[in-house]
Each structure stands twice: as structure tokens, then as C-alpha cells.
Amino acid sequence: AIQMTQSPFSLSASVGDRVTITCRASQGIGNDLSWYQKKPGKAPKLLIYVASSLQSGVPSRFSGSGSGTDFTLTISSLQPEDFATYYCLQHYNYPYTFGQGTKLDIK
Amino acid sequence: EVQLLESGGGLVQPGGSLRLSCAASGFIFSNFAMNWFRQGPGKGLEWVSTIGGTGSTTYYADSVRGRFTISRDNSKNTLYLQMSNLRDDDTAIYYCANSIGTGYWGQGTLVTVSS
Numbered sequence: 001a002i003q004m005t006q007s008p009f010s011l012s013a014s015v016g017d018r019v020t021i022t023c024r025a026s027q028g029i030g031n032d033l034s035w036y037q038k039k040p041g042k043a044p045k046l047l048i049y050v051a052s053s054l055q056s057g058v059p060s061r062f063s064g065s066g067s068g069t070d071f072t073l074t075i076s077s078l079q080p081e082d083f084a085t086y087y088c089l090q091h092y093n094y095p096y097t098f099g100q101g102t103k104l105d106i107k
Numbered sequence: 108e109v110q111l112l113e114s115g116g117g118l119v120q121p122g123g124s125l126r127l128s129c130a131a132s133g134f135i136f137s138n139f140a141m142n143w144f145r146q147g148p149g150k151g152l153e154w155v156s157t158i159g160g161t162g163s164t165t166y167y168a169d170s171v172r173g174r175f176t177i178s179r180d181n182s183k184n185t186l187y188l189q190m191s192n193l194r195d196d197d198t199a200i201y202y203c204a205n206s207i208g209t210g211y212w213g214q215g216t217l218v219t220v221s222s
Contacts, residue, residue, distance in 0.1 A: 001169075034207060034208065036152070038146075038152065042214075043202055043212040043213065043214050043215060044144075044152060044202070044212055045210070045212075046208075046209075046210030046212075049207070049208040049210070050208065055210050056210075087151065087152050089152070089154075089207070091207040094157070094166040095154060095166070095167075095168050095169065096142075096154035096157070096207075097154065098151055098152045098153065098154070099151075100151055101151045101152070
């Protein structure tokens with residue numbers, strides 16, 4: 001199975017900060033990577049698909065980049081509603097695998 | 108409007124069985140592969156299973172293979188997950204989701220495995 005190593009595990013930041021979360025795949029996955037935001041009691045929300053495409057309705061402060069094995073999610077200017085846990089997901093082959101998650105909280 | 112509505116969760120004893128359903132609307136159900144994901148208490152997201160649009164291809168996580176069966180009824184626009192020989196670590200919120208990249212997920216149904 002492809003392992004997704006996500007970092008950091010947790011991150012404290014302030015409103016207005018720029019933050020970057022990374023995922024590294026244990027083998028090349030092309031651009032078959034998505035990013036999700038998860039809040040307690042809510043379904044995961046798709047932010048980015050095929051590594052860099054912004055899902056409809058998602059604010060443009062979210063962006064994704066990378067291909068092959070190294071990927072990043074960037075939030076250009078944190079807003080209060082962005083404090084949540086973020087996950088990457090590879091869907092290059094089965095079993096699909098998530099990163100461990102990055103909990104983003106308020107500094 | 109796309110809607111995915113899970114049902115069938117509940118409390119079950121270890122070794123027991125449960126069948127989850129996911130009623131879909133707002134899209135041509137048979138055109139899309141469908142997925143089940145889960146999140147256990149205090150744990151991360153986990154992919155569980157995928158089924159192709161016709162139902163002829165299925166994939167499972169190692170943790171559930173041989174115990175869970177994914178299926179679909181395209182005439183009823185419904186996805187299923189038959190879970191048997193349930194274990195404590197199957198306790199989770201189970202989500203159905205459309206194909207990766209569409210972004211459509213249900214709100215989840217809670218499965219609790221406990222004696």
C-alpha cells in the first residue's frame with residue numbers, strides 16, 4: 001500500500017497567517033491526490049482535487065501543488081473558519097490512503 | 108442538488124452484523140463509482156471500500172476484507188455496506204461518498220461496536 005506521510009501533525013497559527021501542509025507519497029502517484037478539511041461533527045469537505053484544482057465554492061486562499069511524490073496545501077491568509085483538521089488522500093491505486101492529518105488551531 | 112443520506116448505523120455487539128445504506132439523489136447514480144469511508148473516535152479518516160458503477164468491481168481495505176461487502180442497487184439509487192463479524196475497532200462514523208473529485212459526501216452514520 002502507498003503510505004502518505006503528512007506534516008506537520010499539528011500547527012498553531014494566527015488569523016492572516018500563511019500556512020503550508022505537506023504530503024509525501026511512498027511512491028509516485030502522478031497527480032491523483034486530494035485535500036480535505038474536516039471539522040468535528042461535519043462531513044469531510046473537498047478542497048483540492050488532482051493535486052491543484054480548486055473545488056467549486058472553495059475560497060481562492062486555498063491552493064494545492066505538486067506531483068509525483070511531493071504535494072503541498074497552502075492557505076494564503078488564514079480565516080477563523082479555517083481552523084480544522086486537514087487530510088491528503090491518494091487515489092492513484094487501491095487501497096486509497098490518507099495522510100495522518102494536520103490539526104490547525106489558533107495560536 | 109446532489110444528496111447522499113446514510114442510514115443503518117447503531118449499537119451492535121462484537122461479532123455482530125449491520126447493514127448500512129446510502130440513498131443517493133441528484134445525479135445519475137449508475138454512472139459513478141461509490142465509496143465508503145470511516146473515522147473512528149480520535150482517529151483519522153480511513154477509506155473502507157469502493158464499488159464501480161455497474162457493481163461488477165469492488166475494492167476493500169485490508170482491515171475489512173472478508174468481513175464487509177459493498178454492493179449497490181442502481182434501480183433504487185442506493186449503496187450498501189454489509190458488515191459482519193464486527194470488532195471494537197470498527198466503531199466509527201461511516202460516510203458514503205461519490206467518486207473522488209466530485210466532493211459529494213453524506214453526513215455519516217455512527218456505528219458503535221460494544222458489549
